[in-house]
Amino acid sequence: MNAPEYPHRRCPLSAYAEGQPTPGERRAIEPPQPCERDWEALRLRLSDECVPKLPARRAGKWPMWIAGSLALAICLVVAVANMPKVPKPLEAIAPSAPFDPLAEYAVLPIAMPEDFQLLAVREPRDLTVLTCKDPIGDRMNLVASHEISIAEAAVKDPLWNAPNRAPMVFVENLDK
Amino acid sequence: MRLRPQPDDSDGELLALVRRGCTEALDVLFHRHRDVAYRVAYRLLGREADALDAVQEGFLNALTHVKDFRQHCTFRTWLLRIVSNASLDLGRARSRREKRLAPAEPAEFESNFVLDDELDHSELRERLHAALAALPAPQRQTFVLHVDGGLSYHDVAEALDLPIGTVMSRLFYARKRLKLLLASHATP
Numbered sequence: 001m002n003a004p005e006y007p008h009r010r011c012p013l014s015a016y017a018e019g020q021p022t023p024g025e026r027r028a029i030e031p032p033q034p035c036e037r038d039w040e041a042l043r044l045r046l047s048d049e050c051v052p053k054l055p056a057r058r059a060g061k062w063p064m065w066i067a068g069s070l071a072l073a074i075c076l077v078v079a080v081a082n083m084p085k086v087p088k089p090l091e092a093i094a095p096s097a098p099f100d101p102l103a104e105y106a107v108l109p110i111a112m113p114e115d116f117q118l119l120a121v122r123e124p125r126d127l128t129v130l131t132c133k134d135p136i137g138d139r140m141n142l143v144a145s146h147e148i149s150i151a152e153a154a155v156k157d158p159l160w161n162a163p164n165r166a167p168m169v170f171v172e173n174l175d176k
Numbered sequence: 177m178r179l180r181p182q183p184d185d186s187d188g189e190l191l192a193l194v195r196r197g198c199t200e201a202l203d204v205l206f207h208r209h210r211d212v213a214y215r216v217a218y219r220l221l222g223r224e225a226d227a228l229d230a231v232q233e234g235f236l237n238a239l240t241h242v243k244d245f246r247q248h249c250t251f252r253t254w255l256l257r258i259v260s261n262a263s264l265d266l267g268r269a270r271s272r273r274e275k276r277l278a279p280a281e282p283a284e285f286e287s288n289f290v291l292d293d294e295l296d297h298s299e300l301r302e303r304l305h306a307a308l309a310a311l312p313a314p315q316r317q318t319f320v321l322h323v324d325g326g327l328s329y330h331d332v333a334e335a336l337d338l339p340i341g342t343v344m345s346r347l348f349y350a351r352k353r354l355k356l357l358l359a360s361h362a363t364p
Contacts, residue, residue, distance in 0.1 A: 013304055017354035019323050019347065029300050031218035034228055042232050043206050047199050050239040 187251035195242055206235065209252055212325055213259045219320045220263035221270075222305035230266050234259030249334040256325045257335035260317050307357040311350055318343055319350040 012028035015021040021029070181193055181201040187208070193201035210231065217230035237258050238245075245254055308316055321332045322343075329347075333340040 011358070012300060013307070013358040014355065016304060016323065017307075017351060017358050019319070019351055021323075028297060029304055030297070031215055031227070031301065032224050032298070034214065034224060038228060039210065042210075042228060042235075043203060045232060046206060046235050046239065047202060049236055050194075050202060 191242060191245065191251060194239065202239065205239075205251070209255055210235075212252065213255060215324045216256055216320055217259055217263045219305070219308060219324045220260060220316060221267050222302075222309065226266055226270065227263070230259055230263040233262040233266070237262065249331065252325075253327060253331045253335045256321055256327065260321055260325075260335075264313055264317060303358070307354055310357055311353060315346045315350040315353070318346040319354070322347060 010025065012021065012025040015025040016029055179193065179196065179198060181190055181198065181204045183204070185193075185201075185204070187205065190201045190205050194205065213231045213234055214227055217227035217234070218224065221227050221230060234255060238251075238255050245251065308320070311319065318332055318336065318338075321327050321335060322329070325332075327335060329340055329343050332338075333343045336343070
């Protein structure tokens with residue numbers, strides 16, 4: 001038997017072997033199709049076999065979950081309602097302290113005018129001696145001459161006559 | 177929550193419904209993929225009844241293990257992998273059974289094959305099946321998944337869990353051998 005020539009066509013088998021058959025070539029070697037009755041029988045078999053095995057049956061457990069959650073919520077409400085009431089601890093209100101720039105320094109005792117009594121000085125004009133260094137670094141007069149009472153005192157020490165040496169005698173405040 | 181499938185639902189959406197026990201979604205999936213699954217099974221087995229058995233086996237395995245589907249590939253790729261494996265298993269079981277019943281004879285090709293419009297399609301199919309059956313199983317599976325299953329090289333590699341280079345190599349040797357087998361019978 002001689003092969004007829006089909007110059008415009010490929011053999012469907014060769015086309016298949018090349019891996020890229022055209023739709024027409026594919027049709028020529030298409031498998032025989034099962035009839036719809038066979039497909040339907042297969043579909044029914046799948047539904048019967050698969051659906052009961054599917055995990056979707058767990059959907060039937062929803063009511064159990066809902067009932068469990070509801071019972072838990074009721075228990076929580078009852079427990080909270082029966083809890084003894086504890087008064088709220090009062091919050092300590094911190095007094096608003098004024099800003100103190102010297103908070104970090106030791107507080108120096110400051111003598112008031114009534115704490116001292118100047119008994120006697122030779123030259124009252126130079127009486128600017130009751131001073132001390134304040135923490136800020138400036139000199140601060142603690143008392144002025146009009147704030148103290150001066151009385152006669154016996155001066156024995158010759159150094160008291162030296163210039164710029166104000167002779168002073170401090171004694172405890174006798175009026176206390 | 178929707179419980180009825182729509183015609184344009186993706187495979188992923190249908191699978192989600194199937195997982196919730198929706199038989200209608202299962203039917204849509206079945207109608208969508210049955211033809212390609214059957215074509216692959218038929219090419220690997222060469223008989224309609226066996227191919228239907230393999231399709232059934234494949235769908236059953238795929239749907240009862242739907243929770244194992246990790247969606248790293250498409251459902252079609254996953255299904256075709258299962259169907260092709262089931263086909264090879266059925267084919268091996270069948271040949272063992274046939275060997276017990278009768279001694280195997282090598283398949284014979286007609287040497288005077290001619291291409292004719294009137295040539296019976298069943299004859300073409302038989303010759304194609306004989307040529308495919310002469311391929312090693314891994315080459316046959318790879319080739320059929322690509323040509324009849326319509327899977328890309330990448331999809332075949334994912335379906336068979338192979339490097340893409342192995343897929344290309346198998347396809348190359350399968351084509352070469354098929355051309356040789358079929359060309360020798362396509363011309364007198």
